[in-house]
Amino acid sequence: MNAPLVSVIIPTYNRAALLCEAIDTVLAQSYRNTEIIVIDDGSTDDTTAAVQRYGDRIRYTRRPNAGVNAARNLGIKQARGEYLALLDSDDLWAPYKLELQVALLRHFNDVGFTFSNFMIFRGPSPAADVLPTMDGLGTWLDHIPGRIEPYRWQRSFTSIKGMPALQLPTQEFTVSGGDIYASSLVCPYVLPSSSLIRKSSLGQLRLPEILATCGDWEFFARFSKQSGCVYADLATTYNRSHEDEVRLTRGDPGVRLGRRIAMIDRVWRADREFYVKLGDKVDEVQRGLLLQAARRDLLLARRGQARAHLKRAASIETDRRSIMESVLRLLANIPGSGWSLRGMRATLNGARQLAARVSQQ
DSSP, X not given: OOOOOEEEEEEXXXXXXHHHHHHHHHHTOSOOOEEEEEEEOSOOSSHHHHHHTTGGGEEEXXXXXXXXXXXXXXXXXXXXXXXXXXXXXTOEEOTTHHHHHHHHHHHSTTOSEEEEEEEEEOSSSGGGOSSOBSOHHHHHHTTOTTOOSSOOEEEEESSOTTOOOOOOSOSOOOEEXXXXXXXXXXXXXXXXXXXXXXXXXXXXXXXXXXXXXXXHHHHHHHHHHHHOEEEEEEEEEXXXXXXXXXXXXXXXXXXHHHHHHHHHIIIIITOHHHHHHHHHHHHHHHHHHHHHHHHHHHHTTOHHHHHHHHHHHHTSOOSXXXXXXXXXXXXXXXXXXXXXXXXXXXXXXXXXXHHHHHHHO
């Protein structure tokens, strides 16, 4: 059976050195039938020279800066492969990543994409990190209150008959199938670099270009509902934990909250069939985010914005209103209340630290 072509799409911006590390892990894949597409989103460093060292092994496009999702979409447009693999320029792949995921998409030919767990590392390389986080996806999920358990998978396998024998670090992992649309209401599930997409399943769906953050979150939620997915509980990807100047997580937390609130309106609240079934959950999650936004506004002395968020929260019906919500409403109408809220937070943090020290004695 012929090996289908995999188009590896790497968007990058001012990460010449890290980009080369990412490319090298693609070239080291046990699955060989690949094309590498690098979309340079207006870099001002020596990215062009770094890519030129690879010669015709890389298809390189330089464009004015338009954001990571616009770069990904351009790569999708240029791709010639049957499968599409997204790789962020600061992430790395295990050598078996594509071989495993191509086998999964060929075996489960009714789903649109597959994704996997990932490892989080700090420092120059995964090998240099003495305490890497092996369950990267778990770090995204474990701190989320009220998340929909476990993934609502429709099928799960500890072994799959008919799958080819693969050279993997372990054969002890679970493969699950279904969709993550409902679960994605409360948290993201797919690290883009850990995914492999069946291009024919995309249709007209593309990544939202107006969103630097939340764009891939929304994309994979919609794609999951549209075509279903398969998840392998095995780390195929190394996610670099660092804070360079272009990392999206460096953005304003308030802006990220606003984008999440808008995404819920655009996706789950606008989905009438879904809202009829799980509207209470949509309301609960969105109200919580609105109250978080109001609290942040008050800490930053933005009482007008806080009142707007509290007004929107009040418009969402609920049987439960917390004491904190009542406190926020009171403080939003008192000039200088941000100082009081910051003082309360400092007192609570001090009490927690004191309790932790006492418990250790």
